[in-house]
Amino acid sequence: MTASMILNQKFTVTKFREGYDMSEVDSFLDELGMVAETHEPAELEAMLREIPPKRFQVTKFQNGYDMIEVDEFLDAVEAGFTERLRELHTGATSGTGSLGASGSEPFSQSARVPLSVADLHEPKFTVTKFREGYKKQDVDDFLEELRRSVARATAIELQSIPDRILNAQFKVVGFFKEGYDMLEVDDFLDAIGTKARNSR
Structure with missing residues (x-):
């Protein structure tokens, strides 16, 4: 360098x-x-x-x-x-x-470190109830899809991860329904997307 x-x-x-x-x-x-x-x-x-x-x-x-x-x-x-x-x-x-x-x-x-399944460990997001949050099942299902893609490690799937994250949409749940803190989820996915781009 x-x-x-x-x-x-x-x-x-x-x-x-x-x-x-x-x-x-x-x-x-x-x-x-x-x-x-x-x-x-x-x-x-x-x-x-x-x-x-x-x-x-x-x-x-x-x-x-x-x-x-x-x-x-x-x-x-x-x-x-x-x-x-x-x-x-x-x-x-x-x-x-x-x-x-x-x-x-x-x-x-x-300094490039490839994206791995370990990066997509089950994160502990704050659970919301008295404010809006992302529907937990939507987020969990999306992370599981990403884990499967990384585990298969095919070039096409790995290259598609940043775009899949960018286009991901989760249902927002309102008051009195448990959801995941939206900012925490967004920050986590931003970090994964960045590492995926650097892994190309």
Whole structure:
């Protein structure tokens, strides 16, 4: 992962759900890019102290960057910086595609983790009763369909998952009927859709 890979990283743009302020993320990526190929341990150590607690302004109903994608990318950069710092201290190279190493693979390849059935474990959504929620059976049936698709692991089915999530519709139940918290379900499916896209 070179400086250019960091600076050219693309994230899904959100609008009708929460996202990170695009200018703040871009500005931080500029900082990371400047440090990416440094041979100064002090600069890497200083940046490593900034990455984990970094927070961006959250947007809604205006363009922002997908928060999960940004967080996962920063995790990968942090791991790369940590390995690069280790190499500088020991003079060793891991050959696993760390930051600045020759022949390293871009984030989209080296840090890619395939979607698995474990990602679709039965999540514990908050059950609503005195406010609207998604019909529990609809959500449970949809998640079971996704689990079966991932278990079969055919290319066509895996590639269709993001679109199936995007087009999913669940019946909304009203007061005095138990349902699943709609925001929790939406956030969970957003995360699954993002990982499925990155698994392609």
